[in-house]
Amino acid sequence: MSHSYIEEIDPGTGALPPRAFFTSDAASLSLNGTWDFRLDEGDWGTITVPGHWQLQGHGSPAYTNVRYPFPVEPPFVPSENPTGDHRLTFDLPADWPDEPAVLRFDGIDSCGRIWLNDVELGITRGSRLPTEFEVGHLLRPSGNVLVVRVHQWSSGSYLEDQDMWWMSGIFRAVSLLSRPRGGVADYQIHASYDHVTGLGTLEVAGAMVTVPELEVHDLLPGRSFSLPVEPWSAENPRLYDGVVHTDVERVPVRIGFRTVAIEDGVLTINGARVVFRGVNRHEHHPEFGRAVPREFALADVLLMKQHNVNAVRTSHYPPDPYFLELCDEYGLWVIDECDLETHGFEKLDWAGNPSDDPRWAESYVDRMRRMVERDKNHPSIVLWSLGNESHTGRNLSAMAEWTRDRDPSRPVHYEGDFDCEYVDVYSRMYASHEEVDQIGQDKTHGMPFVLCEFAHAMGNGPGGMLEYRELFERYPTVQGGFIWEWIDHGLERDGHFAYGGDFGEPLHDGNFVIDGLVFPDRTPSPGLLEFAKVFEPVRITGTGQHIRIASLYDHGSLDHLRFDWVYEADGIEVASGALDVPAVAAGQHADVPLPELTAATGEGWLTVRASLAEATSWADAGHVVAWGQISLARANTVTPISGVELVGLGDVLWLGPGEFDPATGLLTRLGEYPVEGPRLDLWRAPTDNDRGSDQPEERAWREAGLHRLQHRVIEVDVRETALVVRTRVAPPSWAFGMLADYHWTADGNRLRLHLDVTPDGDWPCALPRLGLRMALPAALDTVEWFGAGPGEAYADSRQTARIGRFSSTVDxxxxxYVFPQENGNRANARWLRIGDLRIEGEPVFDFTARRWTSEDLDAARHTDDLKPRDHVYLNLDLAQHGLGTASCGPGVLPQHRLHAQKASFAVTFAPPA
Known part of the structure; x- marks a missing residue:
């Protein structure tokens, strides 16, 4: 059966052999800009290249994670195949040389057919890979007409099912490059480092190389030269500027000396074991999609460095080449991943999967070849990855074999090879803490172990990063991992960020594309702040009379850091100074005496910060890299209320500053403020992680009816100096519940509530939260507290919260979060002042304050669904259930689960007199 070129299985036609990406002093012309465009032979208009047509008014994006949005019958695609014609007329610069030239496309999604001046050049496949065509003989001084017909679907779509928006077009740069006769056709730099001798060895293939700083001049191809150098690492990305050249062309290069090896099952770089504190990075921008402007690629790298990220997996395709230049310059270990994923075949038990079909072999190897040849000269790339979630088969094995033969200097990665038949590292995604522990003990496969994806950063979370870090430190062969993922792929639309289904897609995976450590506009989420703290490269702890400063760097010392301390009593600074820390090598520690402090009343905390002594390329001097807190003085106890006020009787009950409803026992007024509550609250708006997994917490909570609890008043007991309200709180249609006894006492202008809760019956599930909820006047919109902060914190994601005094507004x-859910919990508050109402804990409580209810939050699907009400809703919690990462990974660890059990809780309210 014949079929069109769109459905051919070959890698494309007409292209030149792949080569390294480089710029040179040869003439070049960017063809980016405004092109003529029409979709499906409609009317001609214009479009911006690079760009996606779906984000410029033509059709709509669609999101699926695994499922192909078309019938699976490879290599065929639907006849209804959106097709965009792109046309550009351009002139050559007056001084354009009469030399060979190539037309370069850095990315066309998914298949392009190209003509220049009415001559067909060929067909592209491999959307996120470069293609070059020889065009020198076709060029004219003016009026050149370049036409590119792009099809949304092609046979290549079966290899590009990469958990992202389906969007089409010429989305990376288009360039015309003069290729002078006798110029640099291609080159490969070999720059290894011997950590024993301190010597770097330089060799280049394809042309001569000159490195003035190393006094290397005109080193001939195939000749090697060894000399003392500073090695390149993610911690100290030392680059030597050089030139690869012939008599007619000069190519500027940046050379980093480093050696990747595997020794006794441990991955080493420059002789030292490394731990990947990494992220998976899709290319995304909320307005431009995968056509990411350079300044946003730079923003990604700066944010990563500032938050202690040291590694990137380029999920699930090679990035724009500029991103790899940034990784070389700023220092990030990179797993460069091929443009390959066939995940949708999993739904068919992998029947028909191209990975083991010999007809697809050349397409598989071609994709690997184009990546490796393009990116081979980047020191930041330390592993090659064959792709993602494509099961296994002979074509993947062929890719690995070709790669090892072409570049033996880097190990090969691929998570899908569970038996490790053709890879050099054992890789898994979302393995539980328990399983990682076992892999570390067993040294499974005798290889380095990497979690290529872990700690799914969807919505509020991820929880459990600290416990993963402990495993990375416990076992030498367990060498870190890559958080899924870097950025939420939200698209700007109608005042909010859109996700799957918001464009009317009949088949979609909802907000599963919103799973990053930064929001779509690149604002860091609480998850990124938690990552920065958990994986900080310096650990500062107290050991009796000393402060322990431990280095977790793989290579560098702490010489670039300065250490300062602040001593606070009850959150107020009483002393500060610099800490003199001796030299500490990578992996070592020093114990430094505590500073001499004069006694101060109140709860005392010493905070020690490690910050950059001088500005770097990625942060200013003073940027905090790591910090630790040491408790030096215990808290003062709250003055107890013994119950000296008399309970007043009448149309209302009153006790001190509180007025109560005599029928329900509910507090209705606190001083001058009308209030509703407080009463027992067990519900939270489920997080993405609550909603995830095969047995989601949310389902159990809703089946148990925890989102619609009913309160029955058993007794309102008026005593002489106390008010006792006994209630039973339970869901409809079930027999279990919670007995909640409120014991109110007062003293002058203070009103104390002691709450006792006792489970009644057999509880079928964990609790979302355990605490009190009340409604306050909307005018109480400022917040100050002494406790953990400044940001949100939960049971298994609270390392970044420090003890101090903080202030905020309710807003x-x-x-x-792009998909609204439980958020904003502040932990371990000793006291809280909301407006001029003060609340004290015995000893501490968690709190959230918001202008909408948990039910409003639960019902919302986008941030602009949340409309402020005329109250502030305040939760005062004894505890909340942990977060986990069950949206794609393990759930909440046992120690962070909140069970129904007997508990007591007390707070004191002090309204203004």
Missing amino acids: ALQTP
């Missing part, structure tokens, strides 16, 4: 307490 600023909210975390605007």
Whole structure:
């Protein structure tokens, strides 16, 4: 059966052999800009290249994670195949040389057919890979007409099912490059480092190389030269500027000396074991999609460096080449991943999967070849990855074999090879802490172990990063991993960020594309701040009379850091100074005496910060890299209320500053403020992680009816100096519940509530939260507290919260997760002042304050669904259930689960007199 070129299985036609990406002093012309465009032979208009047509008014994006949005019958695609014609007329510069030239496309999604001046050049496949065509003989001084017909679907779509928006077009740069006769056709730099001798060895293939700083001049191809150098690492990305050249062309290069090896099952770089504190990075921008402007690629790298990220897996395709230049310059270990994923075949038990079909072999190897040849000269790339979630088969094995033969200097990665038949590292995604522990003990496969994806950063979370870090430190062969993922792929639309289904897609995976450590506009989420703290490269702890400063760097010392301390009593600074820390080598520690402090009343905390002594390329001097807190003085106890006020009787009950409803026992007024509550609250708006997994917490909570609890008043007991309200709180249609006894006492202008809760019956599930909820006047919109902060914190994601005194507004307490959910919890508050109402804990409580209810938050699907009400809703919690990462990974660890059990809780309210 014949079929069109769109459905051919070959890698494309007409292209030149792949080569390294480089710029040179040869003439070049960018063809980016405004092109003529029409979709499906409609009317001609214009479009911006690079760009996606779906984001410029033509059709709509669609999101699926695994499922192909078309019938699976490879290599065939639907006849209804959106097709965009792109046309550009351009002139050559007056001084354009009469030399060979190539037309370069850095990315066309998914298949392009190209003509220049009415001559067909060929067909492209491999959307996120470069293609070059020889065009020198076709060029004219003016009026050149370049036409590119791009099809949304092609046979290549079966290899590009990469958990992202389906969007089409010429989305990376288009360039015309003069290729002078006798110029640099291609080159490969070999720059290894011997950590024993300190010598770097330089060799280049394809042309001569000159490195003035090393006094290397005109080193001939195939000749090697060894000399003392500073090695390149993610911690100290030392680059030597050089030139690869012939008599007619000069190519500027940046050379980093480093050696990747595997020794006794441990991955080493420059002789030292490395731990990947990494992220998976899709290319995304909320307005431009995968056509990411350079300044945003730079923003990604700067944010990563500032938050202690040291590694990137380029999921699930090679990035724009500029991103790899940034990784070389700023220092990030990179797993460069091929443009390959066939995940949708999993739904068919992998029947028909191209990975083991010999007809697809050349397409598989071609994709690997184009990546490796393009990116081979980057020191930041330390592993090659064959792709993602494509099961296994002979074509993947062929890719690995070709790669090892072409570049033996880097190990090969691929998570899908569970038996490790053709890879050099054992890789898994979302393995539980327990399983990682076992892999570390067993040294499974005798290889380095890497979690290529872990700690799914969807919505509020991820929880459990600390416990993963402990495993990375416990076992030498367990060498870190890559958080899924870097950025939420939200698209700007109608005042919010859109996700799957928002464009009317009949088949979609909802907000599963919103799973990053930064929001779509690149604002860091609480998850990124937690990552920065958990994986900080310096650990600062107290050991009796000393402060322990431990280095977790793989290579560098702490010489670039300065250490300062602040001593606070009850959150107020009483002393500060610099800490003199001796030299500490990578992996070592020093114990430094505590500073001499004069006694101060109140709860005392010493905070020690490690910050950059001088500005770097990625942060200013003073940027905090790591910090630790040491408790030096215990808290003062709250003055107890023994119950000296008399309970007043009448149309209302009153006790001190509180007025109560005599029928329900509910507090209705507190001083001058009308209030509703407080009463027992067990519900939270489920997080993405609550909603995830095969047995989601949310389902159990809703089946148990925890989102619609009913309160029955058993007794309102008026005593002489106390008010006792006994209630039973339970869901409809079930027999289990919670007995909640409120014991109110007063003293002058203070009103104390002691709450006792006792489970009644057999509880079928964990609790979302355990605490109190009340409604306050909307005017109480400022917040100050002494406790953990400044940001949100939960049971298994609270390392970044420090003890101090913080202030905020109610609005600023909210975390605007793209898909609204539980957020904004502040932990371990000793006291809270909301407006001029003070609340004290015995000893501490958690709190959230927001202008909408948990039910409003639960019902919302986008941030602009949340409309402020005329109250502030305040939760005062004894505890909340942990977060986990069950949206794609393990759930909440046992120690962070909140069970129904007997508990007591007390707070004191002090309204203004």
